[in-house]
């Protein structure tokens with residue numbers, strides 16, 4: 001018997017069940033979704049992310065989004081996702097020919113610019129989903145991460161996202177909830193930002 | 209039954225260490241209290257109940273969820289590896305590393321891999337297996353095991369770290385914590401970019417999505433599952449929950465219970481290798497599902513609930529015993545109340561028979577446990593199962609013999625009490641018997657306390673007198 005079968009046999013005998021026996025339905029999770037106005041969500045998102053050391057910039061249109069990003073980048077080298085929303089804002093994502101090129105660009109850039117799957121107001125969270133238009137390393141290797149996101153992607157909380165889309169990773173290989181900058185307290189519980197991931201996180205929310 | 213270990217005395221006598229353990233766990237404890245207070249999270253108790261129910265349900269029907277997970281992982285292009293033992297899990301990693309020529313392996317913090325001594329095994333085979341969580345990295349350089357489930361290096365100071373970095377990395381002695389963190393970033397970034405394999409643990413496994421959930425603050429887990437060509441997640445079979453939606457309950461409890469954070473900086477939900485058109489992410493994705501004693505625990509209906517644990521360490525931070533003796537005086541990698549509960553079940557109760565007894569059963573752990581494990585209740589069961597100490601048996605045997613004979617008992621009590629009543633305060637200290645000698649078991653206790661002289665009449669007599677009086681009325 002191989003390990004798989006051995007483990008299954010032990011599990012079944014431990015809990016007294018037979019192969020193919022039907023289970024009871026699982027208890028429902030507690031999804032807490034409360035309707036919040038756009039203003040409330042914006043205020044909450046800003047408060048939550050700023051408390052963690054990130055910044056939030058609210059802009060009315062694509063052109064001003066591009067301007068806000070330029071100010072944040074401040075002449076540093078940057079990489080940007082080939083994401084249609086960034087293209088709409090006029091933020092050029094280089095088309096990387098191969099994985100090596102992308103990786104090297106991310107490893108040396110000062111700033112990584114992405115869009116996002118959605119934002120969660122309650123916790124100040126950026127939800128990223130790995131796709132060909134949203135590579136993982138852009139928001140991870142550079143010391144600064146800027147996310148440019150349309151305002152209609154600002155949800156109240158994780159519960160709202162999961163009640164709308166119960167299985168959001170079915171069509172992606174990875175999802176990351178980013179809540180503020182990278183941090184550690186491993187030495188004397190002294191807070192240091194940017195230990196492995198970006199130490200600076202900026203979100204530009206594009207209204208209208 | 210008492211802990212034989214003189215190392216505990218050393219810990220208790222080390223004032224700096226005592227201060228470090230006390231303040232660090234204290235801060236976690238306070239942050240947790242604030243984060244789950246009724247003002248901050250009014251639904252906290254409902255969440256706990258739901259989390260306990262969902263976990264218990266998953267364990268009770270684990271075969272179904274394991275099958276579901278396996279099917280989903282396969283559908284996503286990943287693979288499930290089944291390991292009955294830690295050796296089997298390590299062998300798989302070794303084999304794969306050899307096949308793919310991966311000499312550098314980056315690892316993010318995982319108690320499960322600590323449990324099976326994965327790093328030691330890989331390093332033994334001359335692989336460069338590097339811990340990447342800052343605390344774990346420091347410990348790896350120092351050759352120590354984690355002191356705490358969530359904050360592995362809470363017993364160390366910036367001065368210790370400066371010494372270790374100077375000695376092991378050849379950098380200048382520097383006690384500025386920011387600089388130490390940036391040194392680690394620089395050294396480990398190189399490793400991330402060289403590594404052929406990234407190994408992570410899993411806080412949860414999602415049966416419906418075929419995904420691994422990893423919760424962290426530093427970004428080293430993200431790097432471990434994003435940069436190398438191969439990602440291996442190693443997890444115990446008890447880590448399953450049925451659906452992605454359940455995360456709404458569990459994430460809210462885990463971060464708050466562990467460190468008071470509503471959400472940690474990063475929560476990764478990894479469901480397979482990179483898909484067509486993606487330029488990064490691993491090309492191969494494996495979940496190693498580990499038994500290594502878990503099915504034994506699963507079979508024990510009374511104690512099965514200890515598998516609900518989500519390793520938040522809230523029980524450590526609140527435990528008066530952990531907060532004095534620290535993490536290294538427990539016999540296994542899992543310390544604190546949960547360590548006391550699972551170590552005897554994994555390793556056998558005979559190995560460290562004192563363990564379930566080293567508790568005041570104050571119940572603080574059960575009160576903070578986000579999945580409502582009855583930790584003191586299980587400790588009592590383990591005590592019950594333990595082979596009794598012959599000394600205890602003699603004393604309590606006599607006691608129980610006497611208790612079963614009311615006439616004898618009352619006579620013995622009368623004689624004893626009349627003698628006791630005539631003794632001055634502090635008398636027990638002065639009785640010349642071995643228990644009172646400088647190294648005797650009662651000396652420390654009595655140095656702070658006195659055995660109060662009993663009242664002239666015991667309660668039983670008062671009761672009878674009162675009944676008689678009432679009848680007369």
Ligand code: SF4
Pocket residue numbers: 465516517518519520521522523524546573576577578579580581
């Ligand atoms: S037993 Fe409960 S409190 Fe302790 S680590 Fe596990 S989940 Fe947390």
